[in-house]
Amino acid sequence: MAHLLTERKPYLLLLILLTFNLGLMSSRIKSGGQRSLLEEAVMSLVSPFLKAAAWTGQGVSETWRTYVGLRGVERENRRLRVETDALALRAREAEEARQELARLRELLDLRDSVPWTTVAARVIARGADGSARIVTLDRGSSDGVRLNQPVLTPRGIVGRVIEAAPGASKVQTILDPNSGVAGLIQRTRVQGMVVGVGERGCRMEYVSELSNVEVGDVIVASGLDQIYPKGYTIGVVASIGEGEGLTKLVELRPEVDFRRLEEVLVVLKPEGSPERNSP
Amino acid sequence: MRIARGALALGAAALAQALLSRYVPALARYCDLFTIIVVYYGLTSPPTAAMMMGTGAGLVEDSLLGAVLGMNGFKKTLIGYLVGSFGSLFMLNQPIPRFGILFAATALDPLAELGLSVAMGRGFVVPGTLDLLQRGLGNGVLGLLFFWVAARLP
Numbered sequence: 001m002a003h004l005l006t007e008r009k010p011y012l013l014l015l016i017l018l019t020f021n022l023g024l025m026s027s028r029i030k031s032g033g034q035r036s037l038l039e040e041a042v043m044s045l046v047s048p049f050l051k052a053a054a055w056t057g058q059g060v061s062e063t064w065r066t067y068v069g070l071r072g073v074e075r076e077n078r079r080l081r082v083e084t085d086a087l088a089l090r091a092r093e094a095e096e097a098r099q100e101l102a103r104l105r106e107l108l109d110l111r112d113s114v115p116w117t118t119v120a121a122r123v124i125a126r127g128a129d130g131s132a133r134i135v136t137l138d139r140g141s142s143d144g145v146r147l148n149q150p151v152l153t154p155r156g157i158v159g160r161v162i163e164a165a166p167g168a169s170k171v172q173t174i175l176d177p178n179s180g181v182a183g184l185i186q187r188t189r190v191q192g193m194v195v196g197v198g199e200r201g202c203r204m205e206y207v208s209e210l211s212n213v214e215v216g217d218v219i220v221a222s223g224l225d226q227i228y229p230k231g232y233t234i235g236v237v238a239s240i241g242e243g244e245g246l247t248k249l250v251e252l253r254p255e256v257d258f259r260r261l262e263e264v265l266v267v268l269k270p271e272g273s274p275e276r277n278s279p
Numbered sequence: 280m281r282i283a284r285g286a287l288a289l290g291a292a293a294l295a296q297a298l299l300s301r302y303v304p305a306l307a308r309y310c311d312l313f314t315i316i317v318v319y320y321g322l323t324s325p326p327t328a329a330m331m332m333g334t335g336a337g338l339v340e341d342s343l344l345g346a347v348l349g350m351n352g353f354k355k356t357l358i359g360y361l362v363g364s365f366g367s368l369f370m371l372n373q374p375i376p377r378f379g380i381l382f383a384a385t386a387l388d389p390l391a392e393l394g395l396s397v398a399m400g401r402g403f404v405v406p407g408t409l410d411l412l413q414r415g416l417g418n419g420v421l422g423l424l425f426f427w428v429a430a431r432l433p
Contacts (some may be wrong), residue, residue, distance in 0.1 A: 010326045010360065017334045017356045024338075024349030025399065039348045042338050052294055059302055 022098070103263050106154035110265055116228070119143050121151075124168065124259050131199060132258035133176040134162075137266065142166040142269045146221040148227050152265045156255035157181065157221060161266065169266075174202055174234060175258060182225040182249035185211075185232050186218040194219060194234050194252060202235055204250040205243070213240055213250055229267065283289050285320070285332055287348075292316050300343075309358050309417030311385060313340045317355050318384050324370050333359030354391040358384045374423055378410025380421035382415035 014032030125136035141164040151158040159173035175196040183194040190211040192204040217237040235252035243249035292312040299307035313336040321329035337352030389406040396403035
């Protein structure tokens, strides 16, 4: 009997399972569509899968939307970066132009105030060692630039022309140890000779030990050297020490910032009768 | 272990079928993952296991589809038994015979439903030949893919 059952096990199982399923169907049909306990049990077993499917689907959709959105954001980000770079460049150019305009305005004011013919020039080179003892301008003899003509900025005296080629000229600034400007202390009218001491600035020599000089006094050109126009600022007294003999050693801080020198004004006719500025 | 694997496969099939019917209904029409699982068990396990899997898969499918509980259980049990019996008589470990079995099982499904509906006096829709062919082909191809993947699982 046991052997028979084992041998017929698949058939028996088939019969049981088919009957079970038929029973389920019949009960459903008999109950007029109402759910049985078994149906509810199966449904509660299956519902997690349905929820998982919905959750997975939503997750995939959301991820896809986010991915697509991120791609859009990335594209927009790239475009905005390019625009930002372009705008930053334009802003820098505008700022540069604004600063240049301000400098040129100052130069124009100076030009109007100078009673001689002048020509504006740009500094196109400095000394080979990077110092500002000698600077090169983009104006030369073809523009009327000649030797020993003074060079100014709105802040004060820069130096004098020492070489003039047709399209460029070289200027010896007042920082050069070989330069010399006849100067006077504006407050006390004490006179002396201003010479350069390199990047450290200038020094006023031949100032009497008895003269009244104070730190902060303004030194201007006296005009006695026949090169620099009288009254233009050279610098400010930075320190006072003892000089040789009966003199004082007066250290000056030039008013002109030679490290940032860009535009200057060359005075073409400092001597003789005043003429109007050339265009 | 085998029961756990079976339950896991059933769960995965339910999830995949639910996803398909929700997002790709046109494809879901030609893919019956539960039939594929029952055929797989019929060809790789004793007929008893295939029948048990058939009943389980059918009941889950009934719940998913909202059909009369037991309708798919009956059909899948029958398919499990037939495939299991057939598989124990012949060597069906090559793709073409397996495709044939998958195709036949898929075609048997609506036919069995037709028979049941007639027997129970319920309304039914006679499946079209083209529809049967399409379902058989879809399930055959997908079933072979399933066999290929299952053979590589640890």
